[in-house]
Amino acid sequence: MHLAVILVNLLFITKERNCMSEILLSDLKIGEQGIIHHFNDQNIALKLMEMGCLPGEEVTLERFAPMGDPIAIVVAGYSLSLRKSEASSVVLEQF
Amino acid sequence: MGLFSTQGQDAGFRVAMAGNPNSGKSTLFNLLTGLRQKTGNFPGVTVDLHVGYSRLANGKKIEIIDLPGTYSLFPKSIDEQVTAAVLCNEQHPNYPQLTLVVADSSNLKRSLYLCTQLIDIGMPVILVLNMIDVAQRKTIQIDVNKLSNSLGLTVVSVNSKDGTGLEELKKQIQISSFKSSLPLLQMNEISEHDWTGLQNVLKSNTAFDAFVQYINHNLFFKTNIDSQIKAFFSGKALNPIQLQTSESVSRFKLISEITSNSVSYKNREINPLTKQLDNIFTHKIWGFAIFLLVLFSIFQFIFTFSAWPMEWIENSFSWFSEIVGNALPKGILNDIITKGILAGLSGVVVFIPQIAFLFAFIAVLEDSGYMARVSFIMDKMMRKFGLNGKSIIPLISGAACAVPAIMGARTISNTKERLITILVTPLMSCSARLPVYTLLIALVVPSKNLWGIINLQGLILMALYLIGFIAAIGAAFVLQYIIKSKEQSYFIMELPIYRLPQGKQVAMVIYDKVKVFLFEAGKIIVAISIILWLMASFAPGESMLAIEKKYELTKDQYTEKERNNKIAAEKLEASYAGIAGKAIEPLIAPLGFDWKIGISLVTSFAAREVFVGTMATIYSVGDEADERSIRLKMKEEVNPYTLQPVYSTAVCFSLMLFYAFAMQCMSTIAVVYRETGGFKWPLIQFVFMAALAYLSSFGVYQLLK
Numbered sequence: 001m002h003l004a005v006i007l008v009n010l011l012f013i014t015k016e017r018n019c020m021s022e023i024l025l026s027d028l029k030i031g032e033q034g035i036i037h038h039f040n041d042q043n044i045a046l047k048l049m050e051m052g053c054l055p056g057e058e059v060t061l062e063r064f065a066p067m068g069d070p071i072a073i074v075v076a077g078y079s080l081s082l083r084k085s086e087a088s089s090v091v092l093e094q095f
Numbered sequence: 096m097g098l099f100s101t102q103g104q105d106a107g108f109r110v111a112m113a114g115n116p117n118s119g120k121s122t123l124f125n126l127l128t129g130l131r132q133k134t135g136n137f138p139g140v141t142v143d144l145h146v147g148y149s150r151l152a153n154g155k156k157i158e159i160i161d162l163p164g165t166y167s168l169f170p171k172s173i174d175e176q177v178t179a180a181v182l183c184n185e186q187h188p189n190y191p192q193l194t195l196v197v198a199d200s201s202n203l204k205r206s207l208y209l210c211t212q213l214i215d216i217g218m219p220v221i222l223v224l225n226m227i228d229v230a231q232r233k234t235i236q237i238d239v240n241k242l243s244n245s246l247g248l249t250v251v252s253v254n255s256k257d258g259t260g261l262e263e264l265k266k267q268i269q270i271s272s273f274k275s276s277l278p279l280l281q282m283n284e285i286s287e288h289d290w291t292g293l294q295n296v297l298k299s300n301t302a303f304d305a306f307v308q309y310i311n312h313n314l315f316f317k318t319n320i321d322s323q324i325k326a327f328f329s330g331k332a333l334n335p336i337q338l339q340t341s342e343s344v345s346r347f348k349l350i351s352e353i354t355s356n357s358v359s360y361k362n363r364e365i366n367p368l369t370k371q372l373d374n375i376f377t378h379k380i381w382g383f384a385i386f387l388l389v390l391f392s393i394f395q396f397i398f399t400f401s402a403w404p405m406e407w408i409e410n411s412f413s414w415f416s417e418i419v420g421n422a423l424p425k426g427i428l429n430d431i432i433t434k435g436i437l438a439g440l441s442g443v444v445v446f447i448p449q450i451a452f453l454f455a456f457i458a459v460l461e462d463s464g465y466m467a468r469v470s471f472i473m474d475k476m477m478r479k480f481g482l483n484g485k486s487i488i489p490l491i492s493g494a495a496c497a498v499p500a501i502m503g504a505r506t507i508s509n510t511k512e513r514l515i516t517i518l519v520t521p522l523m524s525c526s527a528r529l530p531v532y533t534l535l536i537a538l539v540v541p542s543k544n545l546w547g548i549i550n551l552q553g554l555i556l557m558a559l560y561l562i563g564f565i566a567a568i569g570a571a572f573v574l575q576y577i578i579k580s581k582e583q584s585y586f587i588m589e590l591p592i593y594r595l596p597q598g599k600q601v602a603m604v605i606y607d608k609v610k611v612f613l614f615e616a617g618k619i620i621v622a623i624s625i626i627l628w629l630m631a632s633f634a635p636g637e638s639m640l641a642i643e644k645k646y647e648l649t650k651d652q653y654t655e656k657e658r659n660n661k662i663a664a665e666k667l668e669a670s671y672a673g674i675a676g677k678a679i680e681p682l683i684a685p686l687g688f689d690w691k692i693g694i695s696l697v698t699s700f701a702a703r704e705v706f707v708g709t710m711a712t713i714y715s716v717g718d719e720a721d722e723r724s725i726r727l728k729m730k731e732e733v734n735p736y737t738l739q740p741v742y743s744t745a746v747c748f749s750l751m752l753f754y755a756f757a758m759q760c761m762s763t764i765a766v767v768y769r770e771t772g773g774f775k776w777p778l779i780q781f782v783f784m785a786a787l788a789y790l791s792s793f794g795v796y797q798l799l800k
Contacts, residue, residue, distance in 0.1 A: 042336045047587050049343040050166040052205040062365070066379040067475040070484070070586055074365055077233065078202055079373075079590035081471050083478075086587060 025073070025090035028061035034092030035059075041089035048090070052076035059092065109158045109189070110268060113178055113213070114197035115206055116164035117591040119225045121145075122255040123197055124161040125603045127265075144189070145607075151269045152262075160189055166205065168212045168307050169339055171585070172508030176314060182218060183307055185300075192273045195264075197223045200230035200237060200252070201592075203358055207246075207350045208343075214248065216307055217275040217300030221267055224252040229592065234361035241357035247276040256597065278303060279353070284345040286338055288331075296327050306342075310335050369464075369592040376468045386469055390491065393456045397495070401448035408448070412441035430632065431625065439624025442702050443617040446496065449526045450612050451605045453495035457488070458604035462596035467588060474586050480568045481575025483512040484586055490516070490567060493523030494560065497763045499608055501770055511580035517770055518780050519570045521763050522787075524563035524755060527703040531754045532559055534707055538726055539747040563755055566787065627698045627705070631672040638669040672697055686753065686789065687746040687796040689734075699759045706754070745799035749792040757788035 023034055036055050039045035053059070053075050062072045062079060070083045114120040125132075128147025145161040162181060163174035170176040181189045194213055198206030203224075213220050224237065243250040249267050253260030282290045282302045290302035297320065299305040312324045375381050416437045423429045460466045466488060474484030482490075485507045492500035500520050507513040524532075536552050543551045633639070642665045646658055653661065667673050676693030683693055695709040711725050732741040758764065758781045767777040 042340065044585075044587070046169070046336065046339050046343070047171055047585060049340070049347075050169070050208060051587065051589070052202070052208075052347075054344060054347050062370075063373065063377060065377060065475060066382050066472050069475045070471060072373075072377075072471065072590055076202070076204060077235075077360070077365075078205075079365055079369075079592075081467075081586065081588050081590050083474070083586045086585070 020093045020095055023092050023094050024088050025059065025061075025092055026071070026084045026087035028059075028092070030061055030063060032094075033058055033060045034094045037091045037093045039089055040091065041086075044086050044089050048082075048086075051080060052078075053080070053090070059090075108155075108192045108273070109160065111160050111162055111181065111189070111191035111194045112197060113162045113182065113194055113209065114164060114225075115166055115199060115202065115209065115589075117589055118164065118197045118199040118202075118206065119255045120164060120197040121161060122597070122600050123223065123225060123253065124159065125600060126255055126258055126261060128159055130606070149265070151265055153269055155269070157268065160191065165209065167209055168216070169310055170314065172506070173513075174505055175508075179307075179311060179314070182213065183216060183304070183311065191218075193219045193221065193268065193271055195221050195223050195268075197225050200224045200227045201233050201235060203230070203235070203237065204347065204350050204354065207354070208346060211246070211279050211346060211350065211353075212303075212307075214246070214276055215278045215280055215301060215303035217278075217304055219271065219273045219275050220248055221264070221271065222246065222248060222250045223264060224250060225255050227252050228254060228256075229366075233364075233366065236359045236361075238357040242354065245353045245357060246279070275300070280342075280346055280349050282306065284349075285342045286333075288333070293324070293327055296323055306338070309333075310339060366592045372593050373468065373590070376465065377472055382468075382472045386472065389460070389465075393453070396456075397449055397452045401452055404448040405445050408445050409441060412437060412444070416441075431628070434632075435625040435628040436621060438628070438708070439621035440617075442624060442704065443613065443621065446526060446612070447609055449495055450499070451609055453492060454499070454605050454608040455601055457492060458601040459596045461488075462594065462600060464591045464593045467590050470586075470588065471590065480571040481512065481515050481578075482568075482571050483507050483509060483516070485588075486512065486516040486571075489520050490523055490564070493520040493525060493567075494563075496525050496527070496612070497521040497523070497760065498766050499612060501763070501766050502611075504770070508585055509580075511575075511578050514578060514771065514776065515571050515574045517767060518574060518776065518783075519567040521758055521760065521767075521780070521784065522563050522567040522570060522756065524560045525703075525760075527760070528559075528754050530704040531699075531706045532556055532751060534710070534726060535742075535747045535751050538729060538742050539744045559751060559755055562752075566756060570783070570787075624702075624705075627672065627700070629671075630675070631667055631670050631694075631698065631709075633671060634666070634669040635671070635674075639666055642666055642669060667694065685796070686792040687743075687749045687800070688753075689741060691741075692746075692750065696753075696759070699754075700761060702762070703754055703759050743800075745796050748799060749796035752795055753788045753792040755788075756784055756791060758784040 022037065025034070025036075028034060036053060036057050036059060038055060039048070057075055060074045062074050064071050065081075068084075070081050071087055072079050072081045073087075074080075112120055112124055124145065124147060127149045131149070132145060132147030147159045147161070148156055149159055150156050160181070162178040165175040165178045168179050168183060170179045181187050181191070182194065184190060196206065196210040196213060198210065210220060210222055222242075224239065227237065230237065237252075239250050239252055249271070251260060251264045251267050253264055278301050280303065285306065290305050293299070293309060294302045294305040297305050297308055299308060308320060309324055309328075312321055376385060416433045419437065420429055420433045423432065457466075460469070469487055470484035472484075473487045477484055477486050486504070488506075489500045489504045492503055497520050500523075501517050504513050504516045504520070507516060533556075536555050540552050540555050642662060646662050649658075652658075672694050673690070675697045676690040676695075679693045679696070680688075680690040683696070688696070695706045698709045699706045707725065710729065729742045730740065733739065734741050764777045764781065767780060768774060771777070
């Protein structure tokens, strides 16, 4: 393997380890934040994106419904509610 | 469609209003059109079409259509499909010359997504910035001139609360050239494919227009488009979902660039009052407690305060019917008008107070933002029954009348959840059952107080409402396993900030819903009333004449009133309705019902409350009878074989359950037919409700007998 490739790989891995970690939107605790990285469900992604939940947007978990589901998040300056199952398809990065 | 006239100085044009849900679009529509509006249907689909008219300063009359709220031109629910179908197809009968995109200023970027999509399909657009006060409170500053320059189109800021900016908006509509502005998003940002080729084939306005036609081609709208697109793309593998994803990402990037010099954000916190209210309204305990309290107050209010206007309406009708009856010569025409048409009309109009009150509450709850929270706290519970948090609104409305409630299920985007909601909503005890319940409860339940405070009759009444609710969610639970669907269920919804509802807006909702009820349901109820009156007034052969002759001979035995009532009762027995009642007697005997109740079941098909009127005729207490005299007659009724009272506790409870569960409502069947687009589901619904009614009545009668 070329030295360069190994270097790049190493860099990438250390960057991941030290600066960011991935977390599912459904795993956030109240008040926690993250930045949308990608979606695991394309149809839910389309619905969320047209409502302003795009990769790169910051989201904050605002509250849980009384029975723990659905959840309410703050994104792009407004409150959005979605089910936990839907939130589990949203992958966030946290710093 | 001929919805607007093109004669003389009235030569007008059509303007559409589009925007995100909660953008204040409908408020603005009401401000622009006032009462000069009507509700119809979009051709082919059952979503309400709101059309209004407004006059510009130069005297021109314009037609304005209010389209269902949407976030994009790629629809995710039936409501949204309508908006896309109108705006993306210049052959559509409602296609506008100009579209006003109403934007919630505090969510400007999200609103611009729809706005720039419309610009890019070549639609002439005016951007209307609404709720700028909310935005400023959130410390969002918008430079209208700069925004207008970057977008290349007219931008007007209005306040739909007090009407500021309305004249300016009208002026801008008047001077609009109806020319589309230049497309903003370059197609090569979305995909490397050459969309101008498809644009030429489809003769679309722009390349993006062709793109939208492609994405939506299996939903749409234009004839032959499917085959044209298939032919064009033969052999090329395109992924529509990927294309849409890439469109969203590039478009939002573009919007950020466009707004970078005209919109500034200082603080993106959620409104603190909204946050505090949410802490209460979605609280584990207080959230549910407040919801129950709200429901309780609504029912108390509706039943307490609609009683006197209902009585007033009924009295006015009987007064009017008497005048008409005396003015016209006696005969069939007189009877058709007074006992058919006027009686039917009275049966419709009498529900207006209840419907008006219910929709006033629903409008207040919806406009204030509370309804979204109810869906939020109820979703998990409702999901267990195959429903959606949004199903709670139709279910609650079903307690007034299933007809508008079923129409309210349109906001549910998932087909299966919407269908289940439609199918179970008629099990909720509607206001038409109330007169039946009241009569039967008074017959067998003593008017006593439990522990001094709880009225026993009221308790039974509440139990009947509860049984309806349990039956509805129980049926939903079963149906979720029967109805198959591959479609995903969504609960992605904005929780809008709390706002004070406006009286004018609430009044418009009431006006609109009452009008729909009067003309949609009213038509059917009046028509069926006339048919049922014919059935109850005519008999095969000469039997009616024979009855009259018989009483001619016994003239001296009774007073005239007694005699007339007896004739009416015998005539009803001999009539087609009586024949029908006797024909179904063997079927309903196991439920404890005789042929007289059978007649009521037949006539109740027009509307359940007809039961009371039919009982009045059967027991020949005359037309002007009050509920008390009917009740006394029913109480005295004795079975000729067993010498037991006919209306025993067992029979009355059996009858109440029958009315709670059976689909005895033409209007509901008609509305389900309309909403599901065929006879399949209303038929299934009719059968399962009949089965439920029959089995539970059978059970309770055999148990209590």
